[in-house]
Amino acid sequence: MKDYQLIDHLAALSRLSFTGAEKEEMAADMESIMNLMDTITQVEISEEEYPLTAEGGMELLRADEERPSMPAEEVLANAKGKLYHFIAVQKLMD
């Protein structure tokens, strides 16, 4: 069953929005996808058997020390809004 409320909820969490026709398509897509995903919900599997502890394989973190960085102009080169050496955005509140 298509769940339009769920699509609205997930869209809000994802910072997306869908118009009527888009929502209809997305609800149909998600219905089909969730039918496929639901095949694992009935699997009997426990954390005792397969512990979800952190695995090895990570190298040590880098030392917390100052390192050279790129010039601000380069870092800001792709930002659409700039003011001096800062990123400019729309106002967040009145």
Next chain:
Amino acid sequence: MNLHLKSIKELRALLDGGDITAPELTQYYLDRIEKLDPTIRAFITVNDQAMKQAEAAQKMIESGCAGPLTGIVLGIKDNICTKGLRTTCASRMLEDFIPPYHATVAAKLEEAGAVFIGKLNMDEFAMGASTTTSYFGVTRNPYDTDRVPGGSSGGSAAAVAAGLCVASLGSDTGGSIRQPASFCGVTGLKPTYGRVSRSGLIAFASSLDQIGPIGKSARDCAVLLDAVSGADPLDMTSKPSDPVLPQMGKPVAGTVIGIPQEFFGEGLSAEVRAAVEAAAGEFEAMGCVIKEVSMPSLKYAIPAYYLIASAEASSNLARYDGVRYGHLSQEGETFDQRLIATRNEGFGREVKRRILLGTYALSSGYFDAYYKKACLLRRRIRREYEEIFKTCDCILTPTAPEIAFRIGEKGGDPTEMYLADIYTVTVNIAGLPAVSTTCGYSSEGMPIGMSLVGKAFADGEILNLADAFEKKFQYVLNDFCL
């Protein structure tokens, strides 16, 4: 001289011997791109600085400083950052993004004197198996331009198959190097997780993503792999590893190859099955031992993979807000309204589907039933691989259930496309290396690929096996490839 049919080793000899220069080789490929890419559409961006790189490479050659890849013309998947060269991830979101730094792999290749001929098409944010979700249009399979090249690294595979670059880099999160390599009749390696730094690879699913080579042969892949491998302080999951090239040419007799029966069940086309079984027979003739094994959890691999990958993607793609880089909508009065408009306009439909799925799997009330269950299944699949590797050196499977499908054939239900990944995703889930190489052709002349899966960091062993097979295999090249 058909330079595009030559291996890296052969081109190295021509360059070092002065028979051709690096700028001549680069121009040769630029001419082929101009002639063929309007049909294939493998490239999103052709590098206008390629000739400058070639001139620098030529100086390295003339001064005796050439390495294996100096002057060799490579294509780079467009989700790998290249300093000063547009990197779009095949998305409107990054349509005009110029990275201020190189990915570690790009820096290594530049230092080695390789020439970047351009950036290659892919599914948007590497989410797809067809290269039809690219904002920049569909890439076509050189063996049949009505068919997809596979994906997400479809441009990387098609460019190598059509001779538009010597070799290329792709990325593989759930089969995105191996499946297009299979569809386009070339060789592609998904390295062991950690062998190649992911720094500068635009993140899709960080615990699954891995950069790897696509080439005309396992040997070409080995050369490229050795150039980009190694521990990197910018990627905490990267590790040092031994070079694979010295392992090429070693005897393969006695190698125990496991054949998991679940990979040969319902859904596998008869032609693919026959080609892979014939390849198993060829390995047997070389003195390998074929052994039947089992992976009972294969039936859960697709949902487990898609839940984990989408959950990680929903987090990774939260960064696209149009503020620091990328598309910025002109709609909306407030910051939030503009943020939502930016993401609505910037992302395509498949990316939005995956973000919603990942958000759902991580959200309150559903986490245990979906994401946590998927993580537990990931452990079970890893353990099943460990069991198999107690008695086998590697595993042989089909790369994809069928040959390259026609463009638009799987456009309706998104799960049809997801199920096409059935034979590749377990390798990413387990972090193992796997190489796909051509093992046959369908009655329509389309390539069929098989995959050899190895133990962690046994990339050299599976490349050596693939190389041994390739030496005996009779390739069929079509007009585009010639």
